[in-house]
Amino acid sequence: MDIQIFIVIIIGIVVSLMVIRGIYRFFFVKKESGFCGSCNACEFNPENMQKTK
Secondary structure: HHHHHHHHHHHHHHHHHHHHHHHHHHHOOOOOOOOOOOOOOHHHOHHHOOOOO
């Protein structure tokens, strides 16, 4: 019984850290994507790449 509760606590901590990390990335991490929705066509033709403000 004691081992089961420790395993549940460890799994709960891991899951909560993953959820917190996902929320942080969603709200605070800026994605370095292009203006067109992050396709990779700009890598092949950098002369036509447009910058966003």
